[in-house]
Amino acid sequence: MINSNLIHQLEAIVGAEYVTTTSDVVIENSQDALKQVFPADAVIFPHTAEEIAAIMRLANEHRFYVTARGGGVGYTGGAVPVRGGIVLATRRMNQILEINQADLVAVTEPGVTNYELQRAVEAEGLFYPPDPSSWKESFIGGNIALNAGGPRCVKYGNTKQFVLGLDFVTPTGEIIKAGGRTPKNATGFHLESLLVGSEGLLGIITRCILRLLPKPEARRTALAVFEVAQDACNCVADFTSSGILPVALELLDRTSINAIEDYEPSGLPRQAGALLIIEVDGLREAVSREAEIVREMCAKHHAIQFRAAADDAAAAAIWEVRRRMSPAVARTGVIKLNHDVVVPRSRIPEMLEFLEGLSRRSGFLIPTFGHAGDGNLHTNVMLQNNDEETRRRGAATVREIFEQAVALGGTISGEHGVGYAKAPFLDLALSGPTIELMKRIKQALDPNGVLNPGKVFEAPMAAHQVGFINSNQPCC
Numbered sequence: 001m002i003n004s005n006l007i008h009q010l011e012a013i014v015g016a017e018y019v020t021t022t023s024d025v026v027i028e029n030s031q032d033a034l035k036q037v038f039p040a041d042a043v044i045f046p047h048t049a050e051e052i053a054a055i056m057r058l059a060n061e062h063r064f065y066v067t068a069r070g071g072g073v074g075y076t077g078g079a080v081p082v083r084g085g086i087v088l089a090t091r092r093m094n095q096i097l098e099i100n101q102a103d104l105v106a107v108t109e110p111g112v113t114n115y116e117l118q119r120a121v122e123a124e125g126l127f128y129p130p131d132p133s134s135w136k137e138s139f140i141g142g143n144i145a146l147n148a149g150g151p152r153c154v155k156y157g158n159t160k161q162f163v164l165g166l167d168f169v170t171p172t173g174e175i176i177k178a179g180g181r182t183p184k185n186a187t188g189f190h191l192e193s194l195l196v197g198s199e200g201l202l203g204i205i206t207r208c209i210l211r212l213l214p215k216p217e218a219r220r221t222a223l224a225v226f227e228v229a230q231d232a233c234n235c236v237a238d239f240t241s242s243g244i245l246p247v248a249l250e251l252l253d254r255t256s257i258n259a260i261e262d263y264e265p266s267g268l269p270r271q272a273g274a275l276l277i278i279e280v281d282g283l284r285e286a287v288s289r290e291a292e293i294v295r296e297m298c299a300k301h302h303a304i305q306f307r308a309a310a311d312d313a314a315a316a317a318i319w320e321v322r323r324r325m326s327p328a329v330a331r332t333g334v335i336k337l338n339h340d341v342v343v344p345r346s347r348i349p350e351m352l353e354f355l356e357g358l359s360r361r362s363g364f365l366i367p368t369f370g371h372a373g374d375g376n377l378h379t380n381v382m383l384q385n386n387d388e389e390t391r392r393r394g395a396a397t398v399r400e401i402f403e404q405a406v407a408l409g410g411t412i413s414g415e416h417g418v419g420y421a422k423a424p425f426l427d428l429a430l431s432g433p434t435i436e437l438m439k440r441i442k443q444a445l446d447p448n449g450v451l452n453p454g455k456v457f458e459a460p461m462a463a464h465q466v467g468f469i470n471s472n473q474p475c476c
Helices: 004-014 023-028 049-062 114-122 140-146 191-195 229-241 254-263 284-300 312-323 325-330 345-362 388-407 423-429 432-445
Strands: 042-044 066-069 086-089 096-100 105-108 163-169 175-179 204-211 218-226 248-253 274-282 303-308 335-342 368-371 376-383
Touching: 004 042, 004 049, 023 042, 049 066, 049 086, 049 163, 049 175, 049 204, 096 114, 105 114, 114 140, 140 204, 163 191, 175 191, 218 229, 218 284, 218 312, 229 248, 229 274, 229 284, 229 345, 248 254, 248 312, 248 345, 254 274, 254 325, 254 368, 274 284, 274 312, 284 303, 312 325, 335 388, 345 376, 345 388, 376 388, 388 423, 423 432
Parallel strands: 042 086, 066 086
Antiparallel strands: 096 105, 105 204, 163 175, 163 204, 218 274, 218 303, 248 274, 248 368, 335 376, 368 376
């Protein structure tokens, strides 16, 4: 518990105006997209690495918990203070410090949104590819902590491919500078890589050095509808032999298509088995040829409808179909068990077939959509009631989805992370020795267990108790 004496010490570190115990601020900063509140004792808004280091040293001295928070738009509870203590919110650390065209590098603080960074670098003729659907709300620090993805991962990869260096504060209060601003670095351990995907358990990011690319000269976007889902999946798999690598290759299943049509009709055929949104980018001449190949590939695999965007406005209209997914799916149930899984691209047909059968057996709608190009599928188990028995059946259904993903050679998350929502299922994806090694790394860096407890290796509640509710929050 944070007492008045500790509040005064925290105020001395960051300033009294940046420490609050006000109820509405605490509640706002004690939940994420799951909307399950675990109230912190206080919320702190630091501005520098030195302030964060001082807070962590105080936490170790007095043994109170600290949970770092970025935009708070995650779906697994990683930024939620499930054990109480303080929330360390990074929203004041929101400066883009440098954009360097010659070195293809951006340097930012962790509280910069993905959207702000993308707009800033594109104004300089540069490109930062990671693009989670929550890009307008999610912070770069949180993107790194979860190794965020997005539609463009097919061609460009996840956030980890773009992290050159990080400054971070350890759980015990040391300031570490890891990596650098050069694309090659073989000097010592890559500690910056250790922080990528660490979900706030191993340190608090204070400065990010990110790799940029030249902005692609052109892009072309198309939407293809298939009567049979297997045809869409075959089309995805066949792109490996087409000689091109799309920048995005998104899939929506039949249930998702009908959810969109119920929500805001788009003229999509309800009998369709699946649709693909395909985008290519690069040099103008190459993109023109690649767009032709996309059309040919979709025709080869029996697309019953094909729309090629003639301009940016038409491309935006196609992507709007994808952006409607969260609000459309939210209308199909009282509770949405929103998870992501990954399977090898060649196993997507089997996964979709399994999900259709599971939906029939369980009685739950399971709209599925996501990044077919890299096998990352987002499944939404829709519950019609909020009673314990329905929740238990929902959690059992989620477990079956995870078990099948692992059986097909995949895993239980591609970009959402584990947090506390997936902690009960961690042993499905990782072996005992692997989990124990991760725990030893955590123990070595955080011997007093003060940073972000109750996550990943700990399950603070049973799976059916995790607070999933319907939300229009952008996802994935």
